[in-house]
Amino acid sequence: MKLLHIDSSILGANSVSREIAAAIVDRLRQAAPGAAVVHRDLAAAPLPHLSLATLPTDHPMGAALGTAPSAESAASQTALDEFLAADIVVIGAPMYNFTIPSQLKAWIDRILVPGKTFQYSPEGVKGLASGKRIVIAISRGGFYGAGSPAAAVEHVETYLRAVFGFIGVADLEIIVAEGVQAGPEHRGKAVEAALQAATTLRAA
Secondary structure, eight states, X not given: OEEEEEEOOSSGGGOHHHHHHHHHHHHHHHHOTTOEEEEEETTTSOOOOOXXXXXXXXXHHHHHHTOOOOHHHHHHHHHHHHHHHOSEEEEEEEOBTTBOOHHHHHHHHHHOOBTTTEEXXXXXXXXXXXXXXXXXXXXXXXXXXXXXXXXXXXXXXXXXXXXXXXXXXXXXXXXXXXXTTXXXXXXXXXXXXXXXXXXXXXXX
């Protein structure tokens, strides 16, 4: 089994999403001790914003426009190859300004590639990544869950469900720590509940 672990928080050891994602990875490694794990820290080693020069070398747009291969396109290809090779992907996704960090968006731009993770057809779009298991650790400073007054501006879980559904992974497993900036007591309870949820994930 191959597991890809993605972190995107800029907060390092103070990050709730990193703490929960690490607990998820630990749970899955305990269930499959022989798993090969690749960890990509998008804050420590960010991918640049997408451009023609940074398209993965396998991206058909680059070939169509005659874009020359470069170190940047090779790095993008590595990110794509890591995703394609993974059986399970664990993503730490904090909410920044109502949506995902720009570092995580840059990574997503590398893995949504026509002919690799989705394809167009006369019948519509077909996702090509349906065999993957995606587990996401979300942290939110406030309260944005269904039924809350701010639910309409929650663009982390809704966006990630749309992205991965587009490439064929409709059944995401999501653990949320809600309201982690609402005070130390609430943060503690939210993190504890999320870590407990990580321990009950099904085996890989």
